[in-house]
Amino acid sequence: VGLGQKIDEDLLEQLEEALIEADMGVESARLLMEDIRKAWKGGEIETGADIFPFLKADLKHRLSRHPVSLRMAESGPTVILVVGVNGAGKTTSIAKLAWIMTQEGRKVLLAAGDTFRAAAVEQLVTWSKRIGCEIVTGKAGADPASVAYQGCERAVKESFDVLIIDTAGRLHTQKNLMDELAKVYKVIGKVVPNAPHETILVLDSTTGQNAINQARMFTEVAGVSGIFLAKLDGTAKGGAVLTIDRHIGIPVKFVGLGESFEDIQRFNAAAFVDALFE
Amino acid sequence: NLTERFREAFKSITGQSKLTEDNVKDAVRAIKRALLEADVNLAVAKRFVDDVRDKALGAEVLSGVNPAQQFIKIVHDELVALMSDPSSRDDEGRVRINFTRSRPTVVLMAGLQGSGKTTTCAKLAALLVKRNKVKPLLVAADLQRPAAVEQLKVLGKQIGVDVYAEEKSTPPTVCRNALDFARKNANDLIILDTAGRLHVDEALMKEVSEIAKLTEPEEVLLVCDAMTGQDAVKSAKAFDERLPLTGVILTKLDGDARGGAALTVKAVTGKPIKFIGVGEKIEQLEEFFPDRMAGRILG
Numbered sequence: 001v002g003l004g005q006k007i008d009e010d011l012l013e014q015l016e017e018a019l020i021e022a023d024m025g026v027e028s029a030r031l032l033m034e035d036i037r038k039a040w041k042g043g044e045i046e047t048g049a050d051i052f053p054f055l056k057a058d059l060k061h062r063l064s065r066h067p068v069s070l071r072m073a074e075s076g077p078t079v080i081l082v083v084g085v086n087g088a089g090k091t092t093s094i095a096k097l098a099w100i101m102t103q104e105g106r107k108v109l110l111a112a113g114d115t116f117r118a119a120a121v122e123q124l125v126t127w128s129k130r131i132g133c134e135i136v137t138g139k140a141g142a143d144p145a146s147v148a149y150q151g152c153e154r155a156v157k158e159s160f161d162v163l164i165i166d167t168a169g170r171l172h173t174q175k176n177l178m179d180e181l182a183k184v185y186k187v188i189g190k191v192v193p194n195a196p197h198e199t200i201l202v203l204d205s206t207t208g209q210n211a212i213n214q215a216r217m218f219t220e221v222a223g224v225s226g227i228f229l230a231k232l233d234g235t236a237k238g239g240a241v242l243t244i245d246r247h248i249g250i251p252v253k254f255v256g257l258g259e260s261f262e263d264i265q266r267f268n269a270a271a272f273v274d275a276l277f278e
Numbered sequence: 279n280l281t282e283r284f285r286e287a288f289k290s291i292t293g294q295s296k297l298t299e300d301n302v303k304d305a306v307r308a309i310k311r312a313l314l315e316a317d318v319n320l321a322v323a324k325r326f327v328d329d330v331r332d333k334a335l336g337a338e339v340l341s342g343v344n345p346a347q348q349f350i351k352i353v354h355d356e357l358v359a360l361m362s363d364p365s366s367r368d369d370e371g372r373v374r375i376n377f378t379r380s381r382p383t384v385v386l387m388a389g390l391q392g393s394g395k396t397t398t399c400a401k402l403a404a405l406l407v408k409r410n411k412v413k414p415l416l417v418a419a420d421l422q423r424p425a426a427v428e429q430l431k432v433l434g435k436q437i438g439v440d441v442y443a444e445e446k447s448t449p450p451t452v453c454r455n456a457l458d459f460a461r462k463n464a465n466d467l468i469i470l471d472t473a474g475r476l477h478v479d480e481a482l483m484k485e486v487s488e489i490a491k492l493t494e495p496e497e498v499l500l501v502c503d504a505m506t507g508q509d510a511v512k513s514a515k516a517f518d519e520r521l522p523l524t525g526v527i528l529t530k531l532d533g534d535a536r537g538g539a540a541l542t543v544k545a546v547t548g549k550p551i552k553f554i555g556v557g558e559k560i561e562q563l564e565e566f567f568p569d570r571m572a573g574r575i576l577g
């Protein structure tokens with residue numbers, strides 16, 4: 001143990017502030033410092049020089065507990081539902097997922113489930129052309145559940161390996177829109193057993209503490225199973241995913257590093273944690 | 279309410295006749311925590327509570343007033359003062375847009391990806407048609423996002439406003455040509471919709487700075503997402519350094535984000551928050567009220 005030596009409070013304060021500035025949130029950062037103090041008292045950390053490596057190792061361990069691979073269907077198409085608040089990066093992230101799956105030799109189908117926003121369908125159609133995958137679209141203003149339904153039917157009928165469903169941006173505080181999403185989720189499950197196999201929540205890395213509310217509310221209506229952390233090529237650290245991990249346990253599966261369909265990487269906990277403190 | 283939430287932290291002020299360094303220590307810490315939970319940037323929050331502590335110290339507790347309530351009022355008033363900008367209001371207290379008579383007024387919208395620029399361009403056009411009876415021209419200067427031009431065209435059609443777009447071009451060229459087009463088309467207001475960009479993307483920051491030099495806008499508005507966290511300090515500072523910002527529009531305030539980014543952006547740029555987006559519909563753009571924002575940030 002530090003032989004009764006007092007823990008370096010200045011260092012702890014510096015680390016706590018770094019975590020707050022990374023959007024981990026003041027309460028989560030405080031709890032983490034408490035964990036460090038316990039580890040210091042318990043002799044797990046011996047010297048001041050061990051504090052920072054211990055912290056990083058602890059965070060890396062937390063974020064590595066869950067598999068980052070996508071859950072695939074045992075047979076038939078794997079259905080991925082993509083959700084999130086307005087402007088988070090859903091449509092672009094779908095293009096990236098489609099690209100990665102196509103590179104893996106899978107037959108990918110997209111469903112333009114945002115039937116509300118101006119030029120939303122056109123945006124995804126453009127991506128489908130660039131990537132070379134098929135897409136299901138509905139009439140303007142069509143019920144999103146019907147587009148999801150058509151997507152599922154076609155995916156099964158034409159033996160697609162993967163179906164990725166785009167949805168309109170919505171704030172988790174809009175009850176009618178969250179009800180609409182719950183309906184889409186239900187319809188998918190009716191057409192394809194055990195679907196959606198993944199519900200991916202797209203989070204903007206620049207989002208602060210509101211990310212935790214988003215994760216909670218979207219999980220309630222659509223069973224979020226993974227996070228796509230978009231716009232990590234900016235200066236924001238995306239630390240809110242640490243708080244989401246602590247309180248809700250949803251794993252980050254992908255990160256977005258730009259605006260092209262190739263700007264996607266599978267989540268790497270070690271790289272993410274190192275970057276938090278840079 | 280805030281006083282109840284901070285009852286524990288404010289215990290040391292209760293019953294006191296004067297606010298001292300010692301008895302406001304817990305209260306100041308509680309305020310700093312509340313601001314951080316609301317996503318106010320750490321450095322901005324620290325500076326703010328220092329200012330509040332200075333204002334609070336030595337204040338005689340007004341008779342008949344609960345000292346905690348008096349402290350909260352100091353915090354609230356200080357927040358409102360920080361986010362206010364009287365010079366951006368006209369005599370009737372309405373948000374001022376710097377209209378010019380000598381040529382079409384130019385408004386440049388800039389900001390990070392997905393913050394709500396394109397939607398806000400249409401909202402602002404509709405609001406100014408109603409309020410100032412102008413004939414706006416929306417300019418589709420985002421040539422990089424798939425269907426961005428189409429998005430603005432659809433919105434323009436919805437509100438009956440012309441949209442200027444070019445097929446194979448560059449954003450600065452589109453903007454320059456739009457100015458010429460506006461004169462011929464008798465538009466007295468031009469709103470330039472630009473592509474979302476990262477403040478660390480040197481090429482794109484240079485491009486938007488070039489557009490500003492070319493078009494000399496009367497208004498350069500930073501469109502910022504209300505749920506932005508600590509990063510607001512970096513992006514706001516960068517945009518303020520590269521552009522002659524005249525104001526900020528905070529979007530998606532119809533959500534439950536506390537909106538601390540409002541304080542961060544105002545503190546860092548000194549530029550007024552002029553409007554807020556409170557929904558996806560065209561009419562959901564309102565004038566910014568600092569006292570409402572202060573209450574929201576404090577939770």
Ligand SMILES: Nc1nc2c(ncn2[C@@H]2O[C@H](COP(=O)(O)OP(=O)(O)OP(=O)(O)O)[C@@H](O)[C@H]2O)c(=O)[nH]1
Pocket residue numbers: 084085086087088089090091092093114117120167168169170202230231232233234255256257258259263391392423474476
């Ligand atoms: N730099 C960067 N930009 C991104 C990334 N992901 C998405 N974007 C950009 O963010 C903006 C919004 O992306 P969209 O895909 O339209 O977001 P969305 O969630 O589908 O938006 P709505 O459907 O309107 O809710 C676009 O300009 C994208 O190019 C990323 O990883 N990095």
Ligand SMILES: Nc1nc2c(ncn2[C@@H]2O[C@H](COP(=O)(O)OP(=O)(O)OP(=O)(O)O)[C@@H](O)[C@H]2O)c(=O)[nH]1
Pocket residue numbers: 086087117169171389390391392393394395396397398420423426472473474475529530531532554555556557558562
């Ligand atoms: N709920 C809500 N949604 C908004 C608000 N303002 C914009 N949006 C939505 O946010 C999403 C992004 O809006 P855009 O106008 O495409 O954003 P942008 O800044 O132009 O995006 P890029 O051009 O890709 O950088 C869309 O789904 C809009 O409908 C608002 O005030 N409230």
Ligand SMILES: [Mg+2]
Pocket residue numbers: 090091092114120167168169
């Ligand atoms: Mg979309």
Ligand SMILES: [Mg+2]
Pocket residue numbers: 395396397420426472473474
């Ligand atoms: Mg846009």
